[in-house]
Amino acid sequence: MVLNKLQPREKKLLIGFIAVLLIGGFSYFYSWQKKSLNQKELQIDNTLNKVKIESAKLKKSSVLEKKYQILLKKLNAKQKDFLEQNQEVDFLLDLNDLALNTNVSLTNMKPGHISQQDIYLEFPVDITLKGAYGNIIKFIEEVKSLKYITRINKFNISSVAGSNNELEAKISLRSYSLDRKEVN
Template sequence: MALGDYLKTERLIKLPWYQKALIIGVIVLVIVILYFFTLDRKYQNKIKDLKGQIAKLDKDITDLQTVKRDLPKFERQNALLKKQLEKAMTKLPSKAQIDALLKDVTVRARNNNVDITAFEKKPEIDQTLYVEVPVDIKMKSGFFQAMIFFNELARLERIVNVKNLTMKSDKIGNLEVSYTLNAYRFREASEATPETKKGQAKKGFGKPKEEE
């Protein structure tokens, strides 16, 4: 006899007590199985989610421990780079010191019997971290005096270089030399960077207002 037939009220009432108990037990068992199946799936998902969170936290802890272990090395590297930057910056004079540097160049020329006939400071060229200061120079001297003078320029503590060098000899054997001396100075904190100036130009900063 099918369970559905037993569940009919008339038949259920007429059944012996042990059959009634069996039917009730089956119903309760089905309910319990369904409940635990649903509950089990719920907790399986929860456990899976928690395991994923724990794995992520374990990885984060491992990464932090690695960073903590390497932190002294990073600090030493940072300190070394700062010292190297400070040392490099000492080779770049400030805006106030650049004239003193250029004067030092003329003094060294005079001390080596080099006659500077033209000394024209050109407009400064903005770079990202520094400012280039070009100076067009013409001079007359003997060959060896010129070589000694250029050697002294190369040994300056400040950074300078020579570009566009041309030489020719006059009628009595002296050299006539022309070149561009590029000196470099430190960018002052108050000075706008080239990027800032470009931005201001795009926005129209510094342009005169049109008359109404």
């Protein structure tokens, strides 16, 4: 055989060369496997983080859903404080009755356009009243006795030309109704 003819020094060099090749080949193969393993560990960590985030979102979602249901129950309990949807005529009639009960003349009533505000609808009405100062103030005080939420947005009072104690009041009112399609 050829190895038997080699000198001991050549045999040692050959064994050293083979050892270096084996170690180099093993380290190359091992580093490739290590790189692949590191990539897979990174993918697993990323996936685990995504799962943790989604889990936290789901927990928050269920907590938010519970809070939403509680708020919805409270809102439904307060439903009586709002004008019923499509019952704006009742609001106008109530204002007219209020004017009659407080001895003021309702000389002008101008309903505005209904506008969407979050989960409720805003119904504006501009009215003009004529009467004594005390009666106009009584009308304004009685607005709070209406059976639904009504807000006085603007109020302007002036004297009527040619009259001693008759005043004219221009009032901008807003009433609100829940937009049930938004709530449900």
